[in-house]
Amino acid sequence: PKGIVFEEPLPQCCVFGKCRDCCITPECQNDPATFPIIILHGHAVSKEVSAEYSLDGFNKIQRKLEEDGYLNAGAISLYTSKDAPKGVWGISGVPVSIKTSYYFDIFEEPENYIVVQVKSESIDIYAIRLKELIETVRYKTGKPKVTIIAFSMGGLVARRYLQIFDADDVEKLILIGVPNKGIVGDIANYCPIVGGERLECRDMNSNSLFMNKLNHGKLPDIPIYNIIGSGCSMDKEDGDGIVLNENAMLKGAKNFIVRGKCEGIKPLHTQLLDIDKYPEVHYLILNALKK
Numbered sequence: 001p002k003g004i005v006f007e008e009p010l011p012q013c014c015v016f017g018k019c020r021d022c023c024i025t026p027e028c029q030n031d032p033a034t035f036p037i038i039i040l041h042g043h044a045v046s047k048e049v050s051a052e053y054s055l056d057g058f059n060k061i062q063r064k065l066e067e068d069g070y071l072n073a074g075a076i077s078l079y080t081s082k083d084a085p086k087g088v089w090g091i092s093g094v095p096v097s098i099k100t101s102y103y104f105d106i107f108e109e110p111e112n113y114i115v116v117q118v119k120s121e122s123i124d125i126y127a128i129r130l131k132e133l134i135e136t137v138r139y140k141t142g143k144p145k146v147t148i149i150a151f152s153m154g155g156l157v158a159r160r161y162l163q164i165f166d167a168d169d170v171e172k173l174i175l176i177g178v179p180n181k182g183i184v185g186d187i188a189n190y191c192p193i194v195g196g197e198r199l200e201c202r203d204m205n206s207n208s209l210f211m212n213k214l215n216h217g218k219l220p221d222i223p224i225y226n227i228i229g230s231g232c233s234m235d236k237e238d239g240d241g242i243v244l245n246e247n248a249m250l251k252g253a254k255n256f257i258v259r260g261k262c263e264g265i266k267p268l269h270t271q272l273l274d275i276d277k278y279p280e281v282h283y284l285i286l287n288a289l290k291k
Contacts, residue, residue, distance in 0.1 A: 013092045015071060023093035029142055034090065035171050036141045037070060037097040037289070038134065042152025042177070043200055055099045057151070057273045064275055064282050065097050070289070075099035076136060087142025096141065100133045102126040102157055123153070123203045123210060127161040134161075134169055145171040149285060151273060152177050152242070153204060160210075162220045172223040174288050176281065177240055177272050180226070181215065181247040182206030185235050206247060224253035225288040227281060229272050232262040241267025256284050 010021040023034060039058050055075055066072040073089060073096040089096055103126075137146055148170055150158045155178030162170060183191065184206045191201035203210035228248040229240030238245045241262040249255055258280050260268040275282040 015092045015094050016069065020093060022091050024091060028093055029087075029090065030144060032145070032171050034093055034095050035143050035145050035147055036073075036090070036095055036137050037065070037147045037149060038137055039097060039099045040130070040148060040150040040154030040158060041099075041101060042150075042154045043197065043204070055101055057270070058099055058149075060275050061149075061273060061282065061285065062097050062099065065286070065289075068286055069094065071096045073098045075101070076133070076140075077101050077104040084140065086139055088140065090141035090143050098137055100130075100137070102129040102133065102154075104129075122199045123156055123160055124164070126157045127164055130157055130161045131165060131167075134167075138169065145169050147171045147174070147289065149174045150176070150178065152179070152269065153200065154178075155180070156204065156214065159219075160214055162222075163214065163217070167220070170220070170222055172225070172288065172291075173220075174285055175224065175226045175250070175253070176285075177229055177243060177248070177269050178226065178250075179204055179206075179243040179247055180250040182208065182211040183242065184244060184247065187234075187242055219250075219252040223288070223291065224250065225284065226250045226253040226255045227272070227284050228255060228257050229260055229268040230257050231260045232268050240269040240272065242269035254288075258284075 010024065012019045013022040023029060028034060039062065041055050041057065062072050071092070071094045076098055077100065134146055138144065146169065148158045150173070155175040158173055161167060162173070182188070183204050188201070188205045191204065192198045202208055205211065226248070228245060230238050230245050232239050232241040234241065234244055240248070240260070258272065258278055260271065260278060262268050263271070271277055272281055
């Protein structure tokens, strides 16, 4: 009959055993509940340690998040191809989690390129690489913004990225064990000796020019959740074995304390990512993502 128009149904996308309308409408594409999660590792201690090893520390968290409905998309780096159609990772409507490393760069040749693992750079350089990583994730998912989960020095990289570029492409920031006011004492003194990453250690020092710039001015106007490890004696002060509590605290963020302990040569700092041992870290991450 005249005047009757039948709308074409949206195509169906199936994931986690459920089928739903594919996420191709502007309403769905701009829904924060569908935004991807970028996971950033911390300081790798030694330039001889592969970036993949640093990323492996997040395997338990990423697998657990998949049980919570966040599709595990593995890892990407600067050399990840953009050959696939734009938005293909976001069409299911299910948010994806993606591990990323700022330790890779690309040496371009006339007809090829070489992937180079580059450490011992300044955190400012890592922040620039993060910009490219975020652009790649946004392209692959078709989403306007990402959520960042960052561990240790990775949190400084994320904060500096937001500061340098006055970025509006981050929905929220979740920090774990981040030295927001820098490292001090023996940790700062031995950092360049043990790890050999002179520029990273220089920037993380509490008295550095980098830390002064990072903590000058206001935080970005986004939700920031800051998870802090506590329970290790550090020069008669409390911390996670690497970062003092007072230096992990971030004014303007929602700060959460996770009580634990250092075990032999294993600081609580690195064990915060072991959610079998510290399930409250997973709870805090999930709660932050759902808000």
